[in-house]
Amino acid sequence: xxxxxxxxxxxxxxxxxxxxxxxxxxxxxxxxxxxxxxxxxxxxxxxxxxxxxxxxxxxxxxxxxxxxxxxxxxxxxxxxxxxxxxxxxxxxxxxxxxxxxxxxxxxxxxxxxxxxxxxxxxxxxxxxxxxxxxxxxxxxxxxxxxxxxxxxxxxxxxxxxxxxxxxxxxxxxxxxxxxxxxxxxxxxxxxxxxxxxxxxxxxxxxxxxxxxxxxxxxxxxxxxxxxxxxxxxxxxxxxxxxxxxxxxxxxxxxxxxxxxxxxxxxxxxxxxxxxxxxxxxxxxxxxxxxxxxxxxxxxxxxxxxxxxxxxxxxxxxxxxxxxxxxxxxxxxxxxxxxxxxxxxxxxxxxxxxxxxxxxxxxxxxxxxxxxxxxxxxxxxxxxxx
Amino acid sequence: xxxxxxxxxxxxxxxxxxxxxxxxxxxxxxxxxxxxxxxxxxxxxxxxxxxxxxxxxxxxxxxxxxxxxxxxxxxxxxxxxxxxxxxxxxxxxxxxxxxxxxxxxxxxxxxxxxxxxxxxxxxxxxxxxxxxxxxxxxxxxxxxxxxxxxxxxxxxxxxxxxxxxxxxxxxxxxxxxxxxxxxxxxxxxxxxxxxxxxxxxxxxxxxxxxxxxxxxxxxxxxxxxxxxxxxxxxxxxxxxxxxxxxxxxxxxxxxxxxxxxxxxxxxxxxxxxxxxxxxxxxxxxxxxxxxxxxxxxxxxxxxxxxxxxxxxxxxxxxxxxxxxxxxxxxxxxxxxxxxxxxxxxxxxxxxxxxxxxxxxxxxxxxxxxxxxxxxxxxxxxxxxxxxxxxxxxxxxxxxxxxxxxxxxxxxxxxxxxxxxxxxxxxxxxxxxxxxxxxxxxxxxxxxxxxxxxxxxxxxxxxxxxxxxxxxxxxxxxxxxxxxxxxxxxxxxxxxxxxxxxxxxxxxxxxx
Numbered sequence: 001x002x003x004x005x006x007x008x009x010x011x012x013x014x015x016x017x018x019x020x021x022x023x024x025x026x027x028x029x030x031x032x033x034x035x036x037x038x039x040x041x042x043x044x045x046x047x048x049x050x051x052x053x054x055x056x057x058x059x060x061x062x063x064x065x066x067x068x069x070x071x072x073x074x075x076x077x078x079x080x081x082x083x084x085x086x087x088x089x090x091x092x093x094x095x096x097x098x099x100x101x102x103x104x105x106x107x108x109x110x111x112x113x114x115x116x117x118x119x120x121x122x123x124x125x126x127x128x129x130x131x132x133x134x135x136x137x138x139x140x141x142x143x144x145x146x147x148x149x150x151x152x153x154x155x156x157x158x159x160x161x162x163x164x165x166x167x168x169x170x171x172x173x174x175x176x177x178x179x180x181x182x183x184x185x186x187x188x189x190x191x192x193x194x195x196x197x198x199x200x201x202x203x204x205x206x207x208x209x210x211x212x213x214x215x216x217x218x219x220x221x222x223x224x225x226x227x228x229x230x231x232x233x234x235x236x237x238x239x240x241x242x243x244x245x246x247x248x249x250x251x252x253x254x255x256x257x258x259x260x261x262x263x264x265x266x267x268x269x270x271x272x273x274x275x276x277x278x279x280x281x282x283x284x285x286x287x288x289x290x291x292x293x294x295x296x297x298x299x300x301x302x303x304x305x306x307x308x309x310x311x312x313x314x315x316x317x318x319x320x321x322x323x324x325x326x327x328x329x330x331x332x333x334x335x336x337x338x339x340x341x342x343x344x345x346x347x348x349x350x351x352x353x354x355x356x357x358x359x360x361x362x363x364x365x366x367x368x369x370x371x372x373x374x375x376x377x378x379x380x381x382x383x384x385x
Numbered sequence: 386x387x388x389x390x391x392x393x394x395x396x397x398x399x400x401x402x403x404x405x406x407x408x409x410x411x412x413x414x415x416x417x418x419x420x421x422x423x424x425x426x427x428x429x430x431x432x433x434x435x436x437x438x439x440x441x442x443x444x445x446x447x448x449x450x451x452x453x454x455x456x457x458x459x460x461x462x463x464x465x466x467x468x469x470x471x472x473x474x475x476x477x478x479x480x481x482x483x484x485x486x487x488x489x490x491x492x493x494x495x496x497x498x499x500x501x502x503x504x505x506x507x508x509x510x511x512x513x514x515x516x517x518x519x520x521x522x523x524x525x526x527x528x529x530x531x532x533x534x535x536x537x538x539x540x541x542x543x544x545x546x547x548x549x550x551x552x553x554x555x556x557x558x559x560x561x562x563x564x565x566x567x568x569x570x571x572x573x574x575x576x577x578x579x580x581x582x583x584x585x586x587x588x589x590x591x592x593x594x595x596x597x598x599x600x601x602x603x604x605x606x607x608x609x610x611x612x613x614x615x616x617x618x619x620x621x622x623x624x625x626x627x628x629x630x631x632x633x634x635x636x637x638x639x640x641x642x643x644x645x646x647x648x649x650x651x652x653x654x655x656x657x658x659x660x661x662x663x664x665x666x667x668x669x670x671x672x673x674x675x676x677x678x679x680x681x682x683x684x685x686x687x688x689x690x691x692x693x694x695x696x697x698x699x700x701x702x703x704x705x706x707x708x709x710x711x712x713x714x715x716x717x718x719x720x721x722x723x724x725x726x727x728x729x730x731x732x733x734x735x736x737x738x739x740x741x742x743x744x745x746x747x748x749x750x751x752x753x754x755x756x757x758x759x760x761x762x763x764x765x766x767x768x769x770x771x772x773x774x775x776x777x778x779x780x781x782x783x784x785x786x787x788x789x790x791x792x793x794x795x796x797x798x799x800x801x802x803x804x805x806x807x808x809x810x811x812x813x814x815x816x817x818x819x820x821x822x823x824x825x826x827x828x829x830x831x832x833x834x835x836x837x838x839x840x841x842x843x844x845x846x847x848x849x850x851x852x853x854x855x856x857x858x859x860x861x862x863x864x865x866x867x868x869x870x871x872x873x874x875x876x877x878x879x880x881x882x883x884x885x886x887x888x889x890x891x892x893x894x895x896x
Contacts, residue, residue, distance in 0.1 A: 223762075224761055224764075225760050225761055225762060226751050226752055226757050226760055226761070226762055227760065228762075229744070229747065229762055230751065232737075232740075233737050233740075233748065236737045236738075236739060237733070237737045237738070240733070240734050240735060240736060240737055242696050242716070243696060243716065243734045243735075243749065244716075244720075244748045244749035244750075244751065245715065245716040245718075245719075245720045245749060245752075247715065247717070354739075354788070354790065357787060357790075357791045358791045360783065360787075360791070361783055361787050361792065362791075362793075364782075
């Protein structure tokens, strides 16, 4: 085998390892400063997640994070910062919940309709930012952030004015509950069928298989299709993409709509398997978690899955901190420092790997390569590709 | 006008500067008397910019000495150069548009304490400088509202404010309209009268003759002439000095030119910001023919290339491949009609550096076999094609599985040539195909282009390398200020003719 897979493996493992060590060091420091013992804290966390109950909980949490991470990563792959995933998924979840509650269809069709509505809404809302960018040159970061605010206001208005469940009490606003045909069953029976006994009250939510399908589709579209090739090329080198016959404006529109459609599916886990309606307690800010998870997972389908699980694990584990008298915000510090050190470590290792690849090729051909000293100029810092 | 008693402002002696694979300066001599306007002329690649960077401290020469006002000097950085009284005005202005003139001038060296900006003092100083050197501009005007000529004056004020006594202007007239050029020259005269020394780089010979007190001509990294009395030379003399007394002789080979037109351009016009950058271009390339485009860079070649590729909108005329009008078609469709494109800047337009070679080989042909099957990428096909190109075109690489940045420039270029040649092109657009690559790779690229020519390809070759142009082309055209000003036979062209058309010293015969 050539050395390149070794280099890739080293890149894959070294960076996360370094990042984890740094993150643990930073959180330990924070714990020491606040007068707590890092040993107590990490032991409590480790013990807490070492149960089937916790594992199920982590997987349930990780599923929407994963979908959010993929939605963000689709944009990142062509250097589009879709910060608006947050607004896209909330608007999509609200309208999909309302449509789902308003119709009566056979089970499979009903769920399909809800998901299609969510994708259409998410994609359409994202398309606004695309149109602004393509026609007026508005930076998508700015427009999607503003569209997030608009989505917040719009969904509150729509909910209280038109989509409110009249039968419910006046205190909580929410859409009417989805009929059974519009809900996804849990996977408990499947898990028990393969011989694992679930603890009481543990529910493995039914959106997991869909998330896996989304991940596989993401991989196939981005890495195996012509469209994905053109998308990645546009992200890595827009000028080269243009002279290769890629229409840059069309590519922006396609990418942001695809990202928005995926964003629309973020809320489907909570909606179809858990809450069964869009209400005040509907999880918010999943879009921003998606950005963190996409960065941590390096926009890679498997990497994002790992990142989503890590993110969910830290959240779950933090719940063990309050009982031992340690503020559970330490989990946030762990998440934040992990993300920062991972982004830095990936870049450091990437440069080292690039230098190694040049050296190896030079050694085998006797001619020096032309690697640029820094990162490729068109790769946005913080959006590793 | 020159103060004969003083030591020369600048003496460069035996300057040598090497970069990997090229010697940019190979023994340059330059003597600039204080209080004069000194012009440096030369073709692209003759070493002017490298020399100016040396003088501005942007890099250090490998050999040679720099004397400033009779003193040996070592310039380690632009900061040293500024301290030594040398200021640089770049062709592309570096101004903050939404600040005023005086704010731009003092930016980075504001007068006053650490917490207080001495606005009154700054404004007064700027006013004084502009009055003293005749650089008329209102200090309180916002730069965004200024015209190009005024912006240039602000740039000059900036270097004067930093204490420059010698000012280097890099092709200052390239961006100006004729009336602004006259104003600039008047300002330069005032600068010199006020005691400053001006070095200006140009290839517009009439302008040089009109304003310079002395001229240094560079060619191939060497000083070929130092002219102290510009009245003793003509524009044609200078043009010949720039191009060289001997042009390469095109090698004898059988003519493969057919009378079938491959690429035809009729009355092509391109505009940028409403101003024409290409006008009335008529060009025909037959199958089996290489037509070379000569010209000093920035005279519309890049725009011509982009118009043919379809990434720049055209304002007039049409472009035809094999008799079919493609003017309204996308780049993708033009590629489908058999357009092969070797871009000038392979890193910017030709490759995706972090991607593997087999992926780069797909670029520009990604929807065709063997790279695609329906909507899917055919990885096996792409790898196979990539391996073929590596063997057939002599790309030195461990395998197809390395990122493009791991290859040397010459091998990257061979990969690009291979990619375009193996996709059955009918029209090839080659822009500086051997720029920045070593001699071995250059020979290989030329051989491939000759082979494609005999196979019936219609090739348009844009180059600044006269060896390449004359050695490969069946016909030469010269571009100047966005127009084709001459059509020449490479077998009979003289250096004086080529030089004078390229520099505008001679007007087109039938204009």
